[in-house]
Amino acid sequence: MKFEIVYYWYLYLKYITMKIKILVPVLLLTAIIACNQSAKDDAKTGGTDQQKSVVSDANQKSGVYFANLKDGDVVKSPFVVQMGVSGMTVEPAGALNDGKGHHHLIIDGSYIEKGEMVPKDETHLHFGKGQTVDTLSLTPGDHTLTLQFADGMHKSYGKEWSTTIKIKVQ
Numbered sequence: 001m002k003f004e005i006v007y008y009w010y011l012y013l014k015y016i017t018m019k020i021k022i023l024v025p026v027l028l029l030t031a032i033i034a035c036n037q038s039a040k041d042d043a044k045t046g047g048t049d050q051q052k053s054v055v056s057d058a059n060q061k062s063g064v065y066f067a068n069l070k071d072g073d074v075v076k077s078p079f080v081v082q083m084g085v086s087g088m089t090v091e092p093a094g095a096l097n098d099g100k101g102h103h104h105l106i107i108d109g110s111y112i113e114k115g116e117m118v119p120k121d122e123t124h125l126h127f128g129k130g131q132t133v134d135t136l137s138l139t140p141g142d143h144t145l146t147l148q149f150a151d152g153m154h155k156s157y158g159k160e161w162s163t164t165i166k167i168k169v170q
C-alpha cells in the first residue's frame with residue numbers, strides 16, 4: 001500500500017516534469033516570437049513615421065525656411081538669402097494681425113523665445129517692410145543663420161517659427 005502511494009507520486013511527478021519540459025520550450029518560443037514580432041512592428045512604424053515626417057517637411061509643415069540655403073552650405077560673401085514661411089503670411093511691421101508677421105535674421109545667435117521682442121542690432125536684422133530677400137556680407141569662417149518669424153510688433157512667434165543653419169563663408 002505504501003509502495004503504491006510512492007509509485008503514484010513517482011508517476012505524478014514524472015507527468016508534471018514531462019509537462020514542464022514541453023511547456024517551458026513552448027513558452028520560451030512564444031515569448032521569442034512575440035518579441036521579434038513587436039521589434040519588427042516597431043521598426044515598421046518607425047520607418048513609416050520617418051517617411052511621413054519627410055513628406056510633411058516638404059509639403060505641409062508650417063514654419064520658416066531658407067529657400068536657397070541649407071545646413072552646411074559653403075558660400076562666398078556677399079551672398080543672397082531667400083526667406084520663406086509656410087502657414088503664416090508676410091506683411092510689413094506696424095500692425096498686429098493673427099497669422100501674419102515679418103522675417104528676422106539672427107547672425108551667430110539663437111531663436112527668440114515666444115512673446116519676446118526681437119532685438120534690433122547688427123546681428124538681429126528686421127525685414128519690417130515685408131522683404132523676403134537680402135544680401136549678406138559676413139566675415140570668412142563658420143557662421144550660423146537663424147530665421148525668426150515675429151509679429152507686427154516684433155514679438156517673436158518662438159522656436160517653432162524659427163530655423164537655424166550653419167554655413168561656411170569663404
Ligand SMILES: [Cu+2]
Pocket residue numbers: 093102103104118126127128150153154
Ligand atoms: Cu521686426
